[in-house]
Amino acid sequence: MxxxxxxxxxxxxxxxxxGLVLDEAQLLFFQRPASxxxxxxxxxxGLVGALVGMGVDxxxxxxxxxxxxxxxxxxxxxxxxxxxxxxxxxxxxxxxYVAVRREEVGAIKxxxxxxxxxxxxxxxxxxxxVKKKAMRQWLSEHGYNVPMN
Numbered sequence: 001m002x003x004x005x006x007x008x009x010x011x012x013x014x015x016x017x018x019g020l021v022l023d024e025a026q027l028l029f030f031q032r033p034a035s036x037x038x039x040x041x042x043x044x045x046g047l048v049g050a051l052v053g054m055g056v057d058x059x060x061x062x063x064x065x066x067x068x069x070x071x072x073x074x075x076x077x078x079x080x081x082x083x084x085x086x087x088x089x090x091x092x093x094x095x096x097y098v099a100v101r102r103e104e105v106g107a108i109k110x111x112x113x114x115x116x117x118x119x120x121x122x123x124x125x126x127x128x129x130v131k132k133k134a135m136r137q138w139l140s141e142h143g144y145n146v147p148m149n
Contacts, residue, residue: 007128
């Protein structure tokens with residue numbers, strides 16, 4: 001069964017809020033899209049501004065969908081179909097993601113707040129200080145070579 005760990009993910013040198021789906025056959029690193037309305041609203045008016053910005057973003061998204069301007073998201077990828085409903089719900093709207101099959105994972109290095117994965121698709125970094133112990137346990141139980149620091 002797959003497990004989702006939320007945290008900060010670095011893909012292509014860019015850090016962003018996202019997470020890691022730990023699955024038997026693969027690891028899925030994903031980043032949540034930063035909404036400009038939410039960021040601008042938060043900067044201008046704090047929490048209330050961020051909430052208003054989220055509402056504006058949702059309206060703009062509906063307008064784009066109505067006009068046929070939908071971005072490619074993870075829901076169109078076959079990998080998405082292999083997850084259970086609980087994980088699918090948390091992945092809705094994800095646009096930036098990298099799926100790494102088990103055999104594509106090289107060295108795993110422990111960092112202060114998580115793990116760095118050297119893969120055939122580049123270096124992927126997952127930070128979640130709170131869930132680091134759970135990540136280590138899952139990776140070890142599923143045959144990944146995780147060195148002890």
